[in-house]
Amino acid sequence: MVQHLHARLVCSSCKGELAQSDTSLQCHRCLATYLIENRYVSMLDRREQVDRPSDWNRKEGEIRDYSEISNSLALSGIGRFATFLNYGYVSTGNEQHAVIEPDDVWNRNSVKLLLEVVGRTTVREQEVIDIGCGRGGNIAALHKYFKPLSIVGLDICPANIAYCSAKPRLTESFYLVGDAENIPFADESFDVVLNMESAHAYPNRTRFYEEVYRIMRYGGVFLYTELMLEEEVVQNVRLLEEAGLTVIRNQDVTSNVLLSCDENAKQRTGAQGIANNANASTTIGDIHDFIALPGSKKYEEMKAGTRQYRMMNLVKR
Numbered sequence: 418m419v420q421h422l423h424a425r426l427v428c429s430s431c432k433g434e435l436a437q438s439d440t441s442l443q444c445h446r447c448l449a450t451y452l453i454e455n456r457y458v459s460m461l462d463r464r465e466q467v468d469r470p471s472d473w474n475r476k477e478g479e480i481r482d483y484s485e486i487s488n489s490l491a492l493s494g495i496g497r498f499a500t501f502l503n504y505g506y507v508s509t510g511n512e513q514h515a516v517i518e519p520d521d522v523w524n525r526n527s528v529k530l531l532l533e534v535v536g537r538t539t540v541r542e543q544e545v546i547d548i549g550c551g552r553g554g555n556i557a558a559l560h561k562y563f564k565p566l567s568i569v570g571l572d573i574c575p576a577n578i579a580y581c582s583a584k585p586r587l588t589e590s591f592y593l594v595g596d597a598e599n600i601p602f603a604d605e606s607f608d609v610v611l612n613m614e615s616a617h618a619y620p621n622r623t624r625f626y627e628e629v630y631r632i633m634r635y636g637g638v639f640l641y642t643e644l645m646l647e648e649e650v651v652q653n654v655r656l657l658e659e660a661g662l663t664v665i666r667n668q669d670v671t672s673n674v675l676l677s678c679d680e681n682a683k684q685r686t687g688a689q690g691i692a693n694n695a696n697a698s699t700t701i702g703d704i705h706d707f708i709a710l711p712g713s714k715k716y717e718e719m720k721a722g723t724r725q726y727r728m729m730n731l732v733k734r
């Protein structure tokens with residue numbers, strides 16, 4: 418696996434070339450060392466703990482929360498099917514971009530969310546990276562519906578990457594532990610960059626957008642979904658444009674996402690659901706808000722329009 422990726426894999430911090438031994442990768446330039454675990458590589462540069470401790474603390478919080486979720490799902494018995502960690506999408510009368518109607522029974526709303534953000538974008542035969550890939554559901558669906566040339570899944574939480582790596586491997590997918598703000602790939606490595614419901618957790622959004630621009634090829638597309646406060650929408654568009662990207666679609670799909678949250682509520686509070694008291698994680702502050710259950714702050718803000726679910730397509734020209 419490492420051999421296959423090696424040509425494009427670089428040091429997360431300084432983007433220098435890497436030398437590989439049996440157990441690690443080491444940067445020629447800055448000497449950062451990355452461990453090769455049993456089935457995947459961890460490309461996190463732990464020096465951030467010292468250099469930017471408050472950013473690192475936030476990232477550690479994410480790792481802890483998603484490890485808890487991973488454990489809860491494993492205990493609940495539905496872990497095998499729980500391959501998505503997003504709110505999903507239900508069609509309403511508003512403008513639709515998906516060109517495929519999914520035949521999935523499991524996770525149908527999440528597959529619809531993906532097909533909506535992809536729209537008419539060419540994914541077939543393209544090189545794709547899913548940043549904040551979670552439990553790999555988007556990657557499996559991209560393979561099923563679009564047949565890309567290859568997909569890399571990058572996520573900061575080792576439990577998520579271990580889960581993705583343990584599933585029967587699609588030969589064209591590779592999973593890495595890594596940070597969206599320090600992407601361990603050479604410039605212009607990908608045609609399509611996907612990022613769904615993950616960027617809210619990044620302490621430095623500017624750095625993330627600059628990294629996305631750097632790893633995209635000219636003509637490449639950035640498929641992006643995120644829940645944002647109303648006033649953050651303009652601010653994010655400005656940061657994306659300052660990073661060099663051109664917005665070609667910026668759609669408010671909050672009403673579609675709210676309908677999906679309503680449908681998810683039954684399942685997620687049910688006997689095997691993540692918000693059932695017996696399964697609920699201990700360290701995630703408010704699990705109801707985390708998954709936007711009706712009545713939670715996040716859900717009610719979406720309903721009032723002060724928080725918007727944005728779906729964006731951007732290009733590098």
Ligand SMILES: C[S@@+](CC[C@H](N)C(=O)[O-])C[C@H]1O[C@@H](n2cnc3c(N)ncnc32)[C@H](O)[C@@H]1O
Pocket residue numbers: 476479480483500501502503548549550551552554555571572573574577595596597598612613614615618619
């Ligand atoms: C709400 S989940 C969404 C997962 C997936 N995109 C999906 O649609 O199912 C957010 C994901 O972002 C990951 N994440 C958070 N901070 C990250 C970072 N700095 N770099 C990479 N991944 C990160 C989390 O570990 C988690 O898997």
